[in-house]
Amino acid sequence: MDHTLNADSSSLPKKVTAKAGYHHGDLRTQLLNAVRLLVEEKGAENFSIAEAARKAGVSTAAPYRHFEDKPAILKAVVLDAMTRNGEEMRRVMQPFPFGSIERINALGQCYIDFARQHPGIFRLVFGFSEKHDGDEDLTACGREVFGIVIEAVANYLDLPPNHPMAAERAYMLWTFVHGHSWLIIDGKTKAQDLQIDEGVMLSAVSDGLIASLRQP
């Protein structure tokens, strides 16, 4: 029910769980866990491979048996986070009827929750995305996740999923939850003394930008 990033957790290809008691157990996974923790602790820009290795109880050279270099580790963490977020989005919309506005709202809320629960990871995924700009794997993963939103919007509006208006309105929703996520983790809502009922606002947005298209 929650976006668990800090648990013992398995890595992307879901088959690494076993083989414990090897050399280290499963260093790759534990390194990614260590990085996630560090990124939350010290911020995405202050994390170092050395410290992640220390946290995983291993020499500073060990990570290079599993990753090419530092950017490769970051990329793995980002890809992992995006995948988990996508899975969570599919999960939270399921209880609501196919084609309902509630599904759309649930997706938006899920995105915001992810940012609030893992602000460091969120910053890493988006704040530094210039670095892996153009990366094929990440782009593909992003498309897949955003595709969930497009689909939900298309279903609600009774449009074919490739209709440009579905993508357009899905993007508007994205900008909104994305902006709100940033402003929340930046503490801007507190700084501006804004008292906002997030659910109400989210509904107002999907009503104003999406539901309004149903009544011509």
Place this chain on the structure above:
Amino acid sequence: MDHTLNADSSSLPKKVTAKAGYHHGDLRTQLLNAVRLLVEEKGAENFSIAEAARKAGVSTAAPYRHFEDKPAILKAVVLDAMTRNGEEMRRVMQPFPFGSIERINALGQCYIDFARQHPGIFRLVFGFSEKHDGDEDLTACGREVFGIVIEAVANYLDLPPNHPMAAERAYMLWTFVHGHSWLIIDGKTKAQDLQIDEGVMLSAVSDGLIASLRQP
């Protein structure tokens, strides 16, 4: 008409222009300029005081005559950028009639333009704002700038400027332009193959979230 950050430019308290031919001329200002350029060139997280000093043609110790430490320099750059952005916002809305929706749209467009023209600075201002979270000067400056938006929304909706609904709808607009700005400078719109007419979208948002409140 444009958000000039890289020009010779004067510093915040608008009185430093003269006194050239002192020791260095006006190192403080030129350091801030150097930092701005570097932040755009190498990214907000890769900038160093040493390089800024080199760029300003000065020893690496010189900056410490003008700033306490690195965070203080960053703060000065952020404060400067926010102030300029605020000034620009006031400028772009002026041609449009008081209380018109066009004023609101102009403010939104101005925000997005700022991000697109200075993505490095934008990242610095928002992507790292955890660091100066709680800083009084920055908070005050942020309030002032956001106040411009609240006021424009209040005027359009015929509300007193302190009416909570004005702040609420202003915040919705902010989340939207903020999210769109991030997604643009992250290259997500390209990655998702989204063809979006920004002006149209901005109007759709202000129509759907603000103008809709005028017809009960």
Place this chain on the structure above:
DNA sequence: TGTACATCAGTGAACGCGCGTTCACTGATGTAC
């Protein structure tokens, strides 16, 4: 106007630091016979 002095912006050398990465190594595991 000229001199003596105080100020303070900028110098350059030095420091300790933690980092990313490489390297030859060792020793546990897996495998072929």
Place this chain on the structure above:
DNA sequence: TGTACATCAGTGAACGCGCGTTCACTGATGTAC
């Protein structure tokens, strides 16, 4: 089942690097008389 060998995950020491910051200094500027 036992032995010989190949593999390869992790070691620990070392490297060069650029950084933030400090320090005693110097020399140009401003000021009092």
